[in-house]
Amino acid sequence: MSKLSLHTFSRLAVDLMRWRLVVALTGAFAASTIAHAENLGDAENGKRLYQECRSCHAIGRNAKNKVGPHLNNLFGRKAASVEGFRYSKSLERQAAGGLEWHIDTLHAFIENPTQVASGTRMRYRGMKDPQDRADLMAYLRQFSDSPANISEADPTADAEDHDLSPEILALTGDPEYGEYLSGECTTCHQAGGEDRGIPSIVQWPEDVFVIAMHAYKNKTRAHPVMQMVAGRLSDEEIAALAAYFAGQELE
Amino acid sequence: MKLDRRAFMGTSAAVAAALAAPMVRAAGHGKPRVVVVGGGAGGATAARYIAKDSKGAVDVTLIEPTRTYYTCFFSNLYLGGFKEIEDIGHSYGTLAASGVNVVHDWAVGVDRGAKTVSLAGGATLGYDKLILSPGIDFVDGAVQGWDLSAQNAMPHAYKAGSQTELLKAQLMAMPEGGTFAMVAPPNPYRCPPGPYERISMIAHFLKANNPTAKIIVADPKPKFSKMALFQEGWADHYDGMIDWIGEEFGGGDVSVDPGAMTVTISGEETKVDVCNVIPAMKAGRIADIAGVTDGKWAPVNAADMSTKADPDVYVLGDASQQGDMPKSGFSANSQAKVCANAVRGALTGSKVFPARFSNTCWSLIDTNDGVKVGATYEATPEKIAKVDGFISKTGESSDVRKATYEESEGWYAGITEDMFG
Numbered sequence: 033m034s035k036l037s038l039h040t041f042s043r044l045a046v047d048l049m050r051w052r053l054v055v056a057l058t059g060a061f062a063a064s065t066i067a068h069a070e071n072l073g074d075a076e077n078g079k080r081l082y083q084e085c086r087s088c089h090a091i092g093r094n095a096k097n098k099v100g101p102h103l104n105n106l107f108g109r110k111a112a113s114v115e116g117f118r119y120s121k122s123l124e125r126q127a128a129g130g131l132e133w134h135i136d137t138l139h140a141f142i143e144n145p146t147q148v149a150s151g152t153r154m155r156y157r158g159m160k161d162p163q164d165r166a167d168l169m170a171y172l173r174q175f176s177d178s179p180a181n182i183s184e185a186d187p188t189a190d191a192e193d194h195d196l197s198p199e200i201l202a203l204t205g206d207p208e209y210g211e212y213l214s215g216e217c218t219t220c221h222q223a224g225g226e227d228r229g230i231p232s233i234v235q236w237p238e239d240v241f242v243i244a245m246h247a248y249k250n251k252t253r254a255h256p257v258m259q260m261v262a263g264r265l266s267d268e269e270i271a272a273l274a275a276y277f278a279g280q281e282l283e
Numbered sequence: 284m285k286l287d288r289r290a291f292m293g294t295s296a297a298v299a300a301a302l303a304a305p306m307v308r309a310a311g312h313g314k315p316r317v318v319v320v321g322g323g324a325g326g327a328t329a330a331r332y333i334a335k336d337s338k339g340a341v342d343v344t345l346i347e348p349t350r351t352y353y354t355c356f357f358s359n360l361y362l363g364g365f366k367e368i369e370d371i372g373h374s375y376g377t378l379a380a381s382g383v384n385v386v387h388d389w390a391v392g393v394d395r396g397a398k399t400v401s402l403a404g405g406a407t408l409g410y411d412k413l414i415l416s417p418g419i420d421f422v423d424g425a426v427q428g429w430d431l432s433a434q435n436a437m438p439h440a441y442k443a444g445s446q447t448e449l450l451k452a453q454l455m456a457m458p459e460g461g462t463f464a465m466v467a468p469p470n471p472y473r474c475p476p477g478p479y480e481r482i483s484m485i486a487h488f489l490k491a492n493n494p495t496a497k498i499i500v501a502d503p504k505p506k507f508s509k510m511a512l513f514q515e516g517w518a519d520h521y522d523g524m525i526d527w528i529g530e531e532f533g534g535g536d537v538s539v540d541p542g543a544m545t546v547t548i549s550g551e552e553t554k555v556d557v558c559n560v561i562p563a564m565k566a567g568r569i570a571d572i573a574g575v576t577d578g579k580w581a582p583v584n585a586a587d588m589s590t591k592a593d594p595d596v597y598v599l600g601d602a603s604q605q606g607d608m609p610k611s612g613f614s615a616n617s618q619a620k621v622c623a624n625a626v627r628g629a630l631t632g633s634k635v636f637p638a639r640f641s642n643t644c645w646s647l648i649d650t651n652d653g654v655k656v657g658a659t660y661e662a663t664p665e666k667i668a669k670v671d672g673f674i675s676k677t678g679e680s681s682d683v684r685k686a687t688y689e690e691s692e693g694w695y696a697g698i699t700e701d702m703f704g
Binding site (some may be wrong): 208209211212213215216218219220221222223224226227228229230256257259260261263264 | 332336613616617620624634636639641643655657658659670671672673689690691692693694696697698700701
């Protein structure tokens with residue numbers, strides 16, 4: 033049975049919104065052993081909803097950690113416990129306080145990650161509809177409760193909302209050139225993958241990196257420094273940076 | 284006297300890495316040798332990148348007298364009470380562990396014919412490529428009445444460390460309702476927004492601890508970096524506390540008396556309690572000794588930061604005269620990576636990519652009120668030329684300003700990791 037520490041409770045209980053979460057979590061925890069089976073939703077719809085997650089989280093056969101940890105065997109897993117993934121201190125504190133991933137805790141986390149771990153590196157606005165969350169978890173559950181299924185499941189499918197031409201996405205970047213160009217990035221984005229005021233870009237999936245940089249370049253993403261930096265990068269240079277950062281090993 | 288280079292190896296790990304690395308032959312001796320003078324944003328970055336990227340194929344020695352490097356950037360935040368002095372101090376141990384031979388000594392001579400650098404401790408080091416990143420020194424006689432012997436009475440605090448701590452101590456000891464004076468430097472100088480961020484941070488400190496105190500700034504310039512942003516911030520946060528006397532009101536006509544603690548601006552003498560004199564600047568002395576300066580600064584080629592005087596001697600950062608980039612830690616770090624790529628290419632045959640530079644300077648005006656200015660640059664045959672730029676806007680929302688400050692904290696973590704590993 034998972035539980036949050038007293039310390040966590042006192043921190044969470046600072047305002048009404050957070051009170052509601054505490055009440056919800058407490059109630060859910062009490063019922064969690066019987067709730068698991070009944071609370072699962074429509075896995076097909078969940079698979080569709082998972083497109084929101086897939087740019088950062090891999091799941092299925094050969095899934096590896098990307099920007100976020102892989103999600104195989106998520107259910108029943110202790111929080112912040114995937115080997116080789118560098119978690120926020122905030123989530124590690126929650127894990128030390130006993131946080132485990134079950135339907136109830138996942139409901140709260142996916143609804144708004146910062147409610148559960150205020151300093152989490154998971155930059156996700158949250159999924160507000162409880163039915164959507166249940167559907168998503170039904171999908172995720174396929175990769176947890178029956179390991180035999182995992183080998184049959186496809187790795188994360190490809191589909192994204194963007195206007196980028198397939199030619200640009202298909203460019204193969206030169207990682208050596210990317211490494212040189214990355215000097216312009218690592219003055220601000222920490223090479224070690226820490227996130228302190230400026231997000232980590234280490235091990236970003238190449239396509240996500242390319243889409244983001246082109247969005248800065250055409251100024252659909254707002255940030256003056258990034259618009260300026262991306263503004264003078266050619267398509268090949270963006271591909272080179274994407275190749276370099278995607279393949280970068282954490283020290 | 285010639286010293287065995289192995290005696291300089293920082294750690295046994297560095298020895299092991301160096302011995303295990305493949306040998307690349309340079310003219311006349313074994314491994315190609317790079318000597319870097321000055322372990323700041325330019326020198327530390329260049330040394331680390333060459334050592335890291337050549338994977339031991341180049342012997343890199345960094346000469347830096349201090350054992351702890353205090354960053355000038357964020358030192359104003361220490362004055363304002365936002366950082367502790369330890370927060371801006373960095374050890375060279377990580378560089379030694381990554382294969383850079385760190386020598387704590389002063390470089391006192393350069394023989395460009397023999398390609399050697401001599402150290403105050405008596406040693407002589409040979410080089411194939413010499414990178415000078417000595418930062419700034421002050422122009423003698425720049426402020427009437429002030430010289431380095433007066434730096435305890437009237438600190439410059441423009442090389443971070445003990446001077447910064449001294450200025451903070453004087454600030455804390457100011458009598459109630461006292462007067463703080465700054466003599467601002469003429470262009471060009473290290474960190475264009477630096478004096479004005481400092482004024483903001485001192486005002487922040489005084490507002491909380493000594494709210495009837497006054498600040499006077501004597502400035503030889505008619506305008507300064509991010510002027511509209513600072514003046515807006517000063518009016519919003521520190522109304523009536525700061526008296527900025529620019530060129531048109533005689534701010535350039537200034538003399539000081541460190542014994543009597545007076546400042547005379549355009550003939551009018553004022554008794555002050557603390558006086559921060561930031562004199563006119565020039566390249567750190569070793570650039571002059573090496574004979575690569577022309578006037579106060581060392582002219583360099585934009586493509587690789589090599590000096591106009593000698594293709595095997597490079598100058599980075601504040602000491603260089605390169606064109607459009609401001610003298611900043613960010614600029615020095617950016618130039619160092621271009622230089623490292625070119626030097627490694629020349630010594631090992633690795634691929635050399637075209638130069639590209641960038642800079643951003645963040646300044647803090649008050650709690651969670653950060654602003655920034657930045658630009659990208661390219662190498663032309665004449666100089667480092669600006670490509671594109673941006674600056675924070677007056678009247679921005681507090682959310683934007685807070686995010687800008689948080690971004691500067693991220694940048695600090697990023698650049699110090701980039702410098703020291």
